[in-house]
Amino acid sequence: SMSPRAITxxxxxxxxxxxxxxxxxxxxxxxLKWVTTGPQSLSFRHGAAAAGQIVMALYDTSGxxxxxxxxxxxxxxxxxxxxxxxxxxxxGATGSVNFVATPTPxxxxxxxxxxxxxxxxxxxxLTFAATEGMIVHLGHPAKCNTHLxxxxxxxxTPLVSEPREIWQIPAxxxxxxxxxxxxxxxxxxAEALDPIYAPIDGLG
Numbered sequence: 272s273m274s275p276r277a278i279t280x281x282x283x284x285x286x287x288x289x290x291x292x293x294x295x296x297x298x299x300x301x302x303l304k305w306v307t308t309g310p311q312s313l314s315f316r317h318g319a320a321a322a323g324q325i326v327m328a329l330y331d332t333s334g335x336x337x338x339x340x341x342x343x344x345x346x347x348x349x350x351x352x353x354x355x356x357x358x359x360x361x362x363g364a365t366g367s368v369n370f371v372a373t374p375t376p377x378x379x380x381x382x383x384x385x386x387x388x389x390x391x392x393x394x395x396x397l398t399f400a401a402t403e404g405m406i407v408h409l410g411h412p413a414k415c416n417t418h419l420x421x422x423x424x425x426x427x428t429p430l431v432s433e434p435r436e437i438w439q440i441p442a443x444x445x446x447x448x449x450x451x452x453x454x455x456x457x458x459x460x461a462e463a464l465d466p467i468y469a470p471i472d473g474l475g
């Protein structure tokens with residue numbers, strides 16, 4: 272069944288370090304109450320379970336399911352104040368699984384500025400201001416995919432996707448990139464490239 276049932280109950284976002292969730296069987300294994308007084312973003316991350324997979328679902332204040340995801344790490348945002356519920360499901364998974372839920376760490380970058388440190392527990396949201404036409408990349412170990420978008424806007428298609436993304440800024444404004452923990456970065460910087468060299472990502 273994919274309908275909520277109480278197994279482990281916690282109030283978010285007070286799960287800042289890995290917490291072991293037992294998996295007694297298929298179906299819901301945890302109910303997590305998320306109380307907000309306004310817009311908020313939380314980062315959810317879980318470890319690997321024996322066999323199967325872990326699926327999570329977000330329910331709004333009326334009990335309607337509004338988001339479902341199966342990725343190991345996900346940043347979820349809500350805009351309205353209220354009490355939400357996140358339910359963790361085991362889909363064929365057995366044993367137990369480590370779980371973290373915490374307010375999404377945020378770091379401010381400056382184009383061609385110094386590196387900033389990133390979270391060692393969950394992914395980090397990076398924000399920066401950029402000017403139309405800039406060719407921008409992030410310096411990190413290039414072991415993951417990242418996605419750039421204007422704050423509150425639609426994702427920007429990269430000019431280059433590998434070994435790490437390079438973007439051309441479509442309009443002057445504020446931008447954000449979520450850097451997952453799987454990037455294995457301890458710090459990151461943002462750099463504007465000369466258009467002549469943009470197709471060659473040998474920096475960082």
